[in-house]
Amino acid sequence: MLRFCAAEVMHDEILINWPFVDTTIEVANLIVSFIYKYHIKVPLRSIVNVQDESWNSYYLVKAVLEIEEDLKSLQTSTLVSTDSVELLEEEQQGEYLRRAKLIDCVIHCEEFWTRAKEIAQILLPLFQTHCLVEGIGSTSGYLYEMMERVTDTIEKFRDNNCALYDEIWPMTNAARKKIIHPMHAAAAFLNPTYMCSKNFKENDEMRSGIDYLLYYVVVEEERKCFMIEFQQYRTKVSKLFTVEAKEMLEASHPRIWWDYCGNHLPILQKYALRLLSQPCSTAFCNQDQYMVDDFDKQHQTICQEATNLHMMRRFKQLETQMLEPIILDKLGEVEYGEFIDQPFCYDDTLFAPYRS
DSSP, X not given: OOSSOHHHHHHHHSSSSOHHHHHHHHHHHHHXXXXXXXXXXXXXXXXXXXXXXXXXXXXXXXXXXXXXXXXXXXXXXXXXXXXXXXXXXXXXXXXXXXXXXXXXXXXXXXXXXXXXXXXXXXXXXXXXXXXXXXXXXXXXXHHHHHHHHHHHHHHTHHHHOHHHHHHHHHHHHHHHXXXXXXXXXXXXXXXXXXXXXXXXXXXXHHHHHHHHHHXXXXXXGGHHHHHHHHHHHHTTOTTTSOHHHXXXXXXXOHHHHHHHHGXXXXXXXXXXXXXXXXOSSSHHHHHHHHXXXXXXXXXXXXXXXXXXXXXXXXXXXXXXXXXXXXXXXXXXXOEEOSSOOSOSSOOGGGGGGGXX
16 A cells, blocks of 8 residues: 555655755744743743654744744843843853844844744644654544645645745655555545545545555455445435434544444445555554564564564554544644743754854
């Protein structure tokens, strides 16, 4: 089903060589570093439980945007009169004043805030996609929808910000082509929650996905029945979409929905269950492969057997965990602390290019 591992593509090819984005993130980093180092009194909240450092940039921009009005209300005199300045040596005070003037210029620059909001708007669905593909549960029915959200978000900038669109779209589109397999499009079509949502738009890619599933997965003697049942599902026949089934759309994982509600369409149900039970990346395999690689060839057979048992136990646990639907809008949500108590990625050398 996979041409490329979705998790590896998201890690290796997204957020790479985007100067327009990188510049904004660097400026946001300067602001956070300045606030942290000189104890500027603004309600910048810390974020805990951030597991992937490569995506800290999203949280960084988001955190700065949350205190936009607080930062804009700061005056140069306020920055200069902080208590921490009085404790600095004379040379350090000069360095601080230069940094304060730079930060003062940035936080009162509307262009920076406009750009930061645009960057955050684009990074959100990309980060949510990253969170989805890093999962090891039954996620295949959600990947196509998530990538459609990424595409729709970036498309909004085609006319409004051509420079940003031209920088991000080619690489994102290339990554999408590597990630999305026809089976992902078929899985999206067979995800009843998505198929019944207002965001669903049947397209050629989905129809091609169903064709791929029909000719490469469905056994020949079941193909006719499969297509008859698929058309009944597609037209939302009442015997399938009962009141109870409609209630379960938002409350259950699509795999559970088909298992409980799909008995009227047994052939389609069988293949939908198989497809919607799959993960959408091989990240979990790579994690376990590291265990094997740590052993020499003489012991790899024993280690592989142990790894297989470990993966079987893991998926048995997932069978009970994956009862609820994946809410795409909630992917990437993190727990906040009250105020920042450690830097995101504080690096004093970031100010080096701005020193006199």
